Amino acid sequence: MTTVVPPPALPRECTFDPGDWAILARHWYPVALSREVGGRPVAVRLLDETLVAYRVDGEAVVAHDICPHRGVPLSLGGGDGAGITCAYHGLRFGAGGRCTDVPAHPAAKIPARLNLRTFPVVERYGLVWTCLRPTDEERRDPAAVAPVPRMAHWDDEGFQRITCPSIDIAAFAGRQLEGFLDVAHFGFVHLDSFGDPDNTAVPDYSPVRHDRGFSVDYWSTVSNYARGGPQAPPDFQWLRHFDVHLPFTATLVVHFPGGGRLNIMNAASPVSARKTRMFAPIARDFDTDGPVQDVYDFNRKVFEEDRAIVEVQKPENLPLDPRLEVHIPADRSSIAYRRGLRDMGLSHFFTA
Ligand code: FES
Ligand SMILES: [Fe+2]
Structure with missing residues (x-):
C-alpha cells in the first residue's frame, strides 16, 4: 500500500507566523527579472520558500529548489534552454518541471513522482511573478486570471x-x-x-x-x-x-x-x-x-x-x-x- 505524504505546509525555517504565511502565500509576487532567467537555473526565495527559476524553449518555470531524488538544490546544477540537470545524479527536468531523463536508468519509464513541484508563472512588466498557494484556476490558466497588480501606462503607446x-x-x-x-x-x-x-x-x-x-x-x-x-x-x-x-x-x-x-x-x-x-x-x-x-x-x-x-x-x-x-x-x-x-x-x- 502506498501512503501519499502531503508536502509540508510551511517552508523550512519559516520566519512568519504560520497564520500570516498562509494568507500571504495566496498572493502573487515577482521573484526575478525576466531578463535574469535563462536556460541555467537561478535560485530565488519567496516567503522563506527556496525556489529555482529557469527557461525551457523560452517559457519560464518556477519550482521548488529541491531535487525530488535526494534533495540537492537544482540551482547548483546546469541548464541549456531545453532543461536543467541536477548536480548530483544528473536527473533532467524540462517544461513544466517534468523529469525527462534519469541517467542511471536510461531505458526505464520515469515515474511522475520525479517531476518537480512547480508554481504557476506570469511574466509582466519585465518580471517573473508567481504564487505559492494558487487557486486551481490560477494554476490552470495563470495568464488569464492571476491577480498581478495593474500598472497604468505600461502598455500604452508612446511610453x-x-x-x-x-x-x-x-x-x-x-x-x-x-x-x-x-x-x-x-x-x-x-x-x-x-x-x-x-x-x-x-x-x-x-x-x-x-x-x-x-x-x-x-x-x-x-x-x-x-x-x-x-x-x-x-x-x-x-x-x-x-x-x-x-x-x-x-x-x-x-x-x-x-x-x-x-x-x-x-x-x-x-x-x-x-x-x-x-x-x-x-x-x-x-x-x-x-x-x-x-x-x-x-x-x-x-x-x-x-x-x-x-x-x-x-x-x-x-x-x-x-x-x-x-x-x-x-x-x-x-x-x-x-x-x-x-x-x-x-x-x-x-x-x-
Ligand atoms: S539528488 Fe538530484 S539527481 Fe540525485
Ligand atoms: Fe522615499
Whole structure:
C-alpha cells in the first residue's frame, strides 16, 4: 500500500507566523527579472520558500529548489534552454518541471513522482511573478486570471518601459512599502536625489479605498526632478497618484510639468519576514530615448536613501495595532495601509 505524504505546509525555517504565511502565500509576487532567467537555473526565495527559476524553449518555470531524488538544490546544477540537470545524479527536468531523463536508468519509464513541484508563472512588466498557494484556476490558466497588480501606462503607446535592477533590502516588505507611500520624508531623506529641505509641509490628502487596496491623489509643490536638473515653473502643483495593491505593491504616477507622466511600481517581494527584494518597473512618456542606465542610477539612488531608513526601523515588522506607534496627519496613507493589512486577516506583524 502506498501512503501519499502531503508536502509540508510551511517552508523550512519559516520566519512568519504560520497564520500570516498562509494568507500571504495566496498572493502573487515577482521573484526575478525576466531578463535574469535563462536556460541555467537561478535560485530565488519567496516567503522563506527556496525556489529555482529557469527557461525551457523560452517559457519560464518556477519550482521548488529541491531535487525530488535526494534533495540537492537544482540551482547548483546546469541548464541549456531545453532543461536543467541536477548536480548530483544528473536527473533532467524540462517544461513544466517534468523529469525527462534519469541517467542511471536510461531505458526505464520515469515515474511522475520525479517531476518537480512547480508554481504557476506570469511574466509582466519585465518580471517573473508567481504564487505559492494558487487557486486551481490560477494554476490552470495563470495568464488569464492571476491577480498581478495593474500598472497604468505600461502598455500604452508612446511610453518607454524600463525594468530597473532589483534592490535587496534587509527589512520587512511592509515597512518598505509603507516608506514608498510616505510623503513627509522627501525633504529629509531624499536630499541627494529630489527632496527639498525648505519644502517639508504636507498638504492634506485623503486615501480612497478600493477592492484591492486604496488610492491617493497627493498634490504638493515638491518637485520630482533630480536636484540640479530642470526646474519646474514656480508654484507648480505636482500630482502624485498612488495606487496600493495589498499586500506589498504600489504604483506611483507622477504628473510632470508639460503633461509628462512617469509611473513607477514598487513591488516589494517578501523574501522572508526580514528580507525584501524590491522590483521597480517604470513607464514614462518623456525622455523616451534617454539612456536607461540614467534611470537605473536615479532609481537606485532614491531607493538606497530609503533603504538606510527602513533597515533601522524598530520593531522590524509593521505594527498593525494603531496604538503601537504615534501618528501625525501626514500619515493617512500609512494608516490606510496598516488597516488594509489588518483587514486581510494579518494581525501578527508586531513581534517585538
Ligand atoms: S539528488 Fe538530484 S539527481 Fe540525485
Ligand atoms: Fe522615499
